[in-house]
Amino acid sequence: MTDPAVDWSPADNPHAIAVSEAQWWQRTAQLAIRRLQDPDDDRISWFSSRQIDARQLIFALRQLLNAEQLVQAALEDLGVDEAVRDALGRARLQYETSLPGLKHIRDALMHFDEWARGKGRGPQKRRVDSGVSLRQVAGDYWGFAYDPDAGTISLGPYRIRVDVVEESVARLSDAIYLAARAIDQRKALDLKFQVLEALAASGIPCNASDTPIRVILGRDCRVWLSLAREPDAGADISPAQRIIEALRSINVGVVSMTRPDDLDLAGRLTAGEALACQTNSG
Structure with missing residues (x-):
């Protein structure tokens, strides 16, 4: 059922x-x-x-x-x-x-x-x-x-x-x-481009040497999103939240592969964990 x-x-x-x-x-x-x-x-x-x-x-x-x-x-x-x-x-x-x-x-x-x-x-x-x-x-x-x-x-x-x-x-x-x-590789590459375009449209730079945000295509055919800089204790989670909202606008979500049930995704991103991007159904 x-x-x-x-x-x-x-x-x-x-x-x-x-x-x-x-x-x-x-x-x-x-x-x-x-x-x-x-x-x-x-x-x-x-x-x-x-x-x-x-x-x-x-x-x-x-x-x-x-x-x-x-x-x-x-x-x-x-x-x-x-x-x-x-x-x-x-x-x-x-x-x-x-x-x-x-x-x-x-x-x-x-x-x-x-x-x-x-x-x-x-x-x-x-x-x-x-x-x-x-x-x-x-x-x-x-x-x-x-x-x-x-x-x-x-x-x-x-x-x-x-x-x-x-x-x-x-x-x-x-x-x-x-x-x-x-x-899988083709779909992941398409997803990566969508993520990059969504972040750019929201004024969020990524994958540059002077920016902390990284979007990469892994060998596992997943698109990974991370904040590259070592976070400070009590860091402001608003940048991570902005990223998540930008992706949500194109029906893309992020998930923690280590703790998939954790709903505090902005917190996990800010804590330095790489999150997997995925297209939401519906």
Whole structure:
């Protein structure tokens, strides 16, 4: 159940959702591979547990591609450097090449009600359109199986080697993470410019040698705000309050990463703590 006091949506940071999902599905694939290497689980009667795990592996592998598409959409929405998008696209192509027929195998499993009749999309439809009978097409794209001796998962004409799966998944997952980090960097850079402009508009100089206010972009992709001079005991907090008010005018807040529940942000800024800037929701 969602807390109505928390204004949060996955739509705010879809690339972060993509990274999380990619990591979950990567671990799901790893677990399935480990189980394929073990004997069948005797708690399952009449069915091979490894055949079940092979099916789950296919779904996990296909979900990685959904995560890649989510990051690509976020890259496009933000207008991130096309080189980042191209690099992620190349990673996807390499992934699909190393796992031939993945999409079609997954589609056959997901839409077995159509593929069993030769009415699936993609390769089945093309064969039917070329004049091949539905019955023949259905038989040509059937027979999902994991072969422990050959170390392959197959369906119809498609074969995936299990021994290449883990490395392929790791490469694509890494590419998704790097692309998402580029998004974080772009968003943080935009936020830094907004902060600098807001402070300048309020007559608050910063980042100069003769001013105490610093606004920097950290390696953690956060924008950090600080008063660089060593504060005196009992220092006036009005400069810090002016800074906070200037940022509030552009819907940007600051937060203490050491004491996030502390509401005396001006006091913490005056005390010499660097605060993280963040865009307020709503």
